[in-house]
Amino acid sequence: MQHILDAIMAATEDPQSTTAADFAALELPESYRAVTVHKDEAEMFAGLDAKEKDPRKSLHVEDVALPELGPGEAYVAVMASAINYNTVWTSIFEPVSTFGFLERYGKLSPLGKRHDLPYHVVGSDLSGVVLATGAGVTKWVPGTEVVAHCLSVEMESPDGHNDSMLDPEQRIWGFETNFGGLAHIALVKANQLMPKPAHLTWEEAASPGLVNCTAYRQLVSKNGGDMKQGDNVLIWGASGGLGGFATQYALNGGANPVCVVSNEEKAAIARSMGAEMVINRSEADLKFWKDEHTQDPKEWRRFGGMIRDLTGGEDIDIVFEHPGRETFGASVYVTRKGGTITTCASTSGYMHEYDNRYLWMNLKKIISSHFANYRESWEANRLIAKGKIHPTLSRTYSLDEVGQAALDVHHNKHQGKVGVLCLAPEEGLGVRDHELRDQHLEAINRFRGV
Template sequence: MTNVNHMPMTEALLSGASPEVLASTPLPTEYTAAHLRVEDENIFGDETDRDVRRTLHVGQVPMPELAPDEVLVAVMASSINYNTVWSATFLPLSTFGFLKATARRGGWDTRHDQPFHVLGSDAAGQIVRVGSGVRRWQVGDHVMVSAACVDDQEPAAQADGMLSEYQLAWGFETNYGGLAHYTVVRASQLIPKPGHLTWEEAATVPACAGTAYRMLVSDRGARMKQGDVVLIWGASGGLGAYAVQMVKNGGGIAVGVVGSAEKMAAARALGCDLVINRDEIGIGSAGADPDQVIAQGKRLGKLIRQGVGEDPHIVFDHVGRATFGISLFVVRRGGSVVTCGSSTGYQHQFDNRYLWMRLKRIVGSHVANLQEQVECARLFTLGQVMPALSALYPLEQVGEATRLVQLNEHIGKVGVLCMAPEPGLGVTDPGLRARIGEEALNPLRAFAPAPVLAGQR
């Protein structure tokens, strides 16, 4: 029998070793991670299709030293976010520039400037080391990781961490992200993992569910109330899947816009009251043409009124250039467009008359502060919001997983198993899981595109 005091860390974790054993088990000097290499920055040249599979490498990177306010998490599972697509295509900017900017702050931040960039802004796993200044967390704790890396000593962060001047997107603007066997995070990024969720389910929660919570529910977002009609672009995607559930859980009326019949079925499975296929009615591609934007907005508004009886109070927009002008037009007088991103382009054009003369609001939102993340996670524990996991890939196939998102061929969240050897692990509250039910917990598993990880239901 192997002496637990001398077993490798991976073996100790997967065998359920005690916190004391984990704390005394040596760490590897290198670990497996999905990463970019600085020499690939100009690999695409003028190519139109920047295939992320060409730049995403899976291999060994050196283990960094921990700062006093950081923890080292053994990542059991992660998931793909669109910022990994941006990183792997080096658009709109190379994230190696972000790492250099972070390093210029000096001190511990100099570690981030490396010739490699470990990606990933989601993770669920187990703490294996804590820095000397960490108070509320211990080795062995099961956690999820928020993508918002903030300076919690900055005055503005005491009001709202997302207002921190030095707020960074972990795994995008920082190194040592979550698509790896280990990740380095600040203690102020940690969220208790709901005990009824598997590692891969939990890993889909913080970045997208937390973002949707802040956009819709938080008083810093659109301030959704009962009965509000909410138009959700991309209602079957990662962000959209959680937005639909937040709307329904809060007593709202969810109107989803998607791009295929299969995605329409997925949006209905999530609870959408009305689902519209943008391709069938020719909306969402107008870009900068003002006349087309207005015409498409009128068509969309008519369909929404026919379906639910009134114009939307809120539009949930993360698509950007292709939809923003329509969003601003279609939201009702006095309504709000809340935005957290621009996957189709950052340069938005809209007819300002419909903003100022109809007293509409544009609300910018970015990830979520720690309190919002904890409140969001509580909704999962209450069984009111479910994981949006569909497809699941091993870390070795992270390129294929990210390519799926790059081509918008995914539904919900695409998960990645990191240190966990198989799906279904990490549940510490099987009673709660049984009460909620496997079918309820996995509303999008039926929509997983092939190929997926062997053994997934």
């Protein structure tokens, strides 16, 4: 891979030094370095509580064979990637082993069969450089600096042509497909590619992908919350991976975010983004569950009162809901009559419980949201590229440290996004537009070291 890295570094220093033809002529390796989980270890954590399952034991950094390049696909030399909760779920084999996804994909077609392997290359974010493209690809040429969104679709059914998220063969790349972004090379569909924001480093550009696009659809898009100016938006985990972007979108779109965080340090981050209404859950000692089986409606009402104190007596128009079980009952309760609860992820548990009287009698809506289609992803990335929305990268690890990076996310010891250097030899590389970067440097670095 050294000759590939040398070509990328030369092009970064002098864009005229290496042409598309030069990149296309680079010899591709037969194998490459990647982060994997193994099929024969899927039961290694059997009987353990989720928090006791250690990604450092299940994530392997090893050489794997370069897969065949198919029509409409691209090889990307990965300079940097990032950790998402789906990588944590993959590493602890919860809620199910991802090898079931790969087996089903393998039955779809001969090209799908490539993904059904005894190992799974994980990762759903990347920034890097196109190395080669398959038949039929015209938009992207070797040498192009790109980021990738994680929506993989086949689009052979009519169902997805109004919204590609509804394609029956919709999958999340690097989670429900193989050959993900935590590697030196990734295999993607060409319609996953988007231009790399020129003012960001490789690691900064890789970090927004999954969470930025998810937040855009869930809150801004007509397929999600369809947020408008003046809306009161309740954002759980407002300084975290998803919530950090939701807070930015609310502020950028003229809404009023009510930011819920777990400590004063995170409250300070929310305020530094421009949020004025912040609730520190720990300080308020909010406990929505009396015990494992019983919620406490009095706490819902107390929480609603805290929100009204901040908003001048107004209720919530849109809830940006992703913790799931722990918070969902409260989310439904505090939403205004006719308001909307948008939900994804459920990181605290998938089995939600809420009092349906507060939903049906008040004409509230629950809208499910899952990642984003290509148009939504492109719009979200465009806002990053224009410096309207900023990455939330807090820390970067090397590829060999990916197990520790995943453990930090698993135990919520991180803030914002955790990046991973793949081919990039160090942080700080890949910036093209220094003038734009200088204008937004404080915002770009807001989460650093937190």
